[in-house]
Amino acid sequence: xxxxxxxxxxxxxxxxxxxxxxxxxxxxxxxxxxxxxxxxxxxxxxxxxxxxxxxxxxxxxxxxxxxxxxxxxxxxxxxxxxxxxxxxxxxxxxxxxxxxxxxxxxxxxxxxxxxxxx
Amino acid sequence: xxxxxxxxxxxxxxxxxxxxxxxxxxxxxxxxxxxxxxxxxxxxxxxxxxxxxxxxxxxxxxxxxxxxxxxxxxxxxxxxxxxxxxxxxxxxxxxxxxxxxxxxxxxxxxxxxxxxxx
DNA sequence: CACTTGTTATAGTTGAGATAGAACAAGTAA
DNA sequence: TTACTTGTTCTATCTCAACTATAACAAGTG
Numbered sequence: 001x002x003x004x005x006x007x008x009x010x011x012x013x014x015x016x017x018x019x020x021x022x023x024x025x026x027x028x029x030x031x032x033x034x035x036x037x038x039x040x041x042x043x044x045x046x047x048x049x050x051x052x053x054x055x056x057x058x059x060x061x062x063x064x065x066x067x068x069x070x071x072x073x074x075x076x077x078x079x080x081x082x083x084x085x086x087x088x089x090x091x092x093x094x095x096x097x098x099x100x101x102x103x104x105x106x107x108x109x110x111x112x113x114x115x116x117x118x
Numbered sequence: 119x120x121x122x123x124x125x126x127x128x129x130x131x132x133x134x135x136x137x138x139x140x141x142x143x144x145x146x147x148x149x150x151x152x153x154x155x156x157x158x159x160x161x162x163x164x165x166x167x168x169x170x171x172x173x174x175x176x177x178x179x180x181x182x183x184x185x186x187x188x189x190x191x192x193x194x195x196x197x198x199x200x201x202x203x204x205x206x207x208x209x210x211x212x213x214x215x216x217x218x219x220x221x222x223x224x225x226x227x228x229x230x231x232x233x234x235x236x
Numbered sequence: 237c238a239c240t241t242g243t244t245a246t247a248g249t250t251g252a253g254a255t256a257g258a259a260c261a262a263g264t265a266a
Numbered sequence: 267t268t269a270c271t272t273g274t275t276c277t278a279t280c281t282c283a284a285c286t287a288t289a290a291c292a293a294g295t296g
Contacts, residue, residue, distance in 0.1 A: 011231055012253060019232035022225070038272060049255045054273075063225055070273045071263030079220070087229075090215040094208040095233050101201035102181050103140075105234035109227040110129050110137040111205075115213050116223035130284060156241060167286045172242075188242040189294030 001029045005046055013048060021065060026068060026084035027077065036066065036074035074089035119147045123164055128224065131166060135174035139183060143198050144206040151198050154184065154192035 001024040002082075005016050024030040036042070039053045057074050060066045065080045098108040119142040123134050131186040140149040158173045164171075175192050175225070178184045183198045 006235075009235060011228070011235065014253080015228045016232065017229050018225070022229055023232075040272075052254060057273085063222060064220070069263065069275060070261065071265095071271055073272060084219055086215040087212070087219050087221065087226075090208070090212040091229060094205070094212045094230065095144075095171050097204045097208040098234065101205050103205065104135055104177065104181065105231045107136050107140065107177070108234055109231040109245085110133045110249090111140055111209060112230045113129065113210065113223045113227040114134075114137050114141065114218065115209050116226055118196065132284080141255075169287090170285060173284090175242085186242060187294065188292065189240055189296095191241060 003042070003046060005048070013052050014056040014059065017053065018059050018063075021056075021060055022084070023088075025065065025080050026088045030076050030080075031079040032076050032081050034076045035072075036076070038073050121160070121164060123166070131170050132174040132177065135171065136177050136181075139174075139178055140202065140205075143183065143194060144202045148198075149192050150194050150196040152194045153190075154194070156191055 001020075002018075003020055005013060005020075007013065009016065011019070021030065021036070036057070037045070038039055039057060040050050042048075043050045043053045057066065057068060060074070061068050064077060066074045068075055094108070094112075103111075119138075121135075121138055123131060123138075125131065126135065129137075139148065139154070148154075154175070155163075157168050159172045160166075161168045165214055175184065175186060178192070179186050182195060182201075184192045184194055200223060212226070212230075221229075
């Protein structure tokens with residue numbers, strides 16, 4: 001998969017990594033059983049610290065998207081292949097509406113989090 | 119309107135204020151021409167600093183949701199009433215899809231922020 | 237005019253994020 | 267077994283956005 005990380009962006013680096021994996025799974029670029037690069041390797045190629053990558057991996061594990069095993073690495077779970085395409089479509093629609101309303105990324109994200117917690 | 123701020127939440131306080139106003143407008147609790155509390159007053163009742171409230175008000179102004187005038191305060195614009203309902207609909211659709219896919223509020227929020235910044 | 241309210245400036249505190257280096261533990265593979 | 271891979275844990279440091287605190291200033295209200 002392709003990794004696009006923006007060190008100058010508003011999002012935390014580890015959060016960008018997490019989102020990239022979600023996108024890749026939603027697009028079918030990552031399937032259950034596929035393996036992510038080793039943390040040290042990915043950190044090296046993206047010029048990030050190992051801990052930053054591991055924080056992303058650990059969050060992905062907490063979300064049930066991947067499994068982590070020493071010696072084996074990070075493997076995409078079957079659960080991850082759940083209906084993410086519908087999420088992608090809804091996401092695109094929201095982005096369009098939010099842009100039309102001139103909302104910032106931060107504001108839109110907060111609106112989503114509050115709506116989810118309701 | 120009702121203000122629900124969580125100092126221990128993941129979101130910045132000013133961002134929560136911004137989201138609250140969006141929700142109030144979308145729900146019809148705030149209409150064009152309505153006035154928000156004075157910054158010093160709201161800060162006092164919510165036990166926040168004036169600058170935190172003002173940062174929220176200024177972001178709302180940047181988004182075209184309110185107008186700010188010295189001596190008069192913060193007034194909801196007509197544009198706010200027109201642009202927010204579509205956002206609310208898209209928001210509801212996303213929440214449904216995200217719940218169906220078992221995504222957490224945090225994950226969904228990050229996905230939105232990433233999608234907005236692309 | 238007195239008063240309200242947003243604007244601007246300066247400064248200190250706090251916590252999350254990121255970096256760095258090192259040792260440790262569990263699994264893989266020859 | 268042995269060598270290697272890879273995640274886990276720990277300590278420490280640095281930076282920056284968010285928040286707080288005070289205070290003066292400017293524009294509009296009544």
